[in-house]
Amino acid sequence: MKKLSSLLSIAVLGSVALSSVQAQELRLGGGYSGSIVDKSGTENWQGRAGYQFGVDVLLGNRFFLKPGIHMQFRNLNYTTVGVGQDGVPNGITTENRYTSKGIKIPILGGIRLIDPGTERDFNMYIVGGPSALIGLSTDQDDNTLSLTTRSTQWYLGFGAGLEYKFIFLDAGYDVGMSNVFKGDGVNTNPKVNNAYVAAGFRFLLKK
Numbered sequence: 001m002k003k004l005s006s007l008l009s010i011a012v013l014g015s016v017a018l019s020s021v022q023a024q025e026l027r028l029g030g031g032y033s034g035s036i037v038d039k040s041g042t043e044n045w046q047g048r049a050g051y052q053f054g055v056d057v058l059l060g061n062r063f064f065l066k067p068g069i070h071m072q073f074r075n076l077n078y079t080t081v082g083v084g085q086d087g088v089p090n091g092i093t094t095e096n097r098y099t100s101k102g103i104k105i106p107i108l109g110g111i112r113l114i115d116p117g118t119e120r121d122f123n124m125y126i127v128g129g130p131s132a133l134i135g136l137s138t139d140q141d142d143n144t145l146s147l148t149t150r151s152t153q154w155y156l157g158f159g160a161g162l163e164y165k166f167i168f169l170d171a172g173y174d175v176g177m178s179n180v181f182k183g184d185g186v187n188t189n190p191k192v193n194n195a196y197v198a199a200g201f202r203f204l205l206k207k
Helices: 002-019
Strands: 024-037 046-060 063-083 089-112 122-140 152-164 167-176 192-206
Touching: 024 063, 024 167, 046 089, 046 192, 063 122, 063 192, 089 152, 152 192
Parallel strands: none
Antiparallel strands: 024 046, 024 192, 046 063, 063 089, 089 122, 122 152, 152 167, 167 192
């Protein structure tokens, strides 16, 4: 949480500095969020489609800071092997689903590829930076596998986007920097990367 506090402090200070001289923009949107598991292991972890939605504040013009807060829903599949009364695996495998809900806090820096000073309706941009995923709740179909999810997971992401008048389209990829679980309750403790595509509306607050 100390790392998170430091990141948020940097975002707030940067926001105050930029907002005093440059444009401010509010963005509301949501869309697809896909999980890419770095190792399937004996539980055969597999990512499934999820979704996310939230709000971002864009501070700056050609160069900008884009902190945000998103609600993210992640879905993973795993398998468990049945065990008979003698304690020997009976060859029966069951596919289960693990779901998690969390708050994702990205703090991204970016650049518009076309000079926005020309008052264009259309522009493109690239972004990159860290994100924190703070867990709220988890659920799983079967409790045979004991899972303890990390309270905070860290990511380093990059992406690109398009904006046209009052709408935007974002796509990006977040690389997992920490494992999903903690403790010894699981044989395989994967990192889970996140791919996303989101669209929404832009609201200009200040020029």
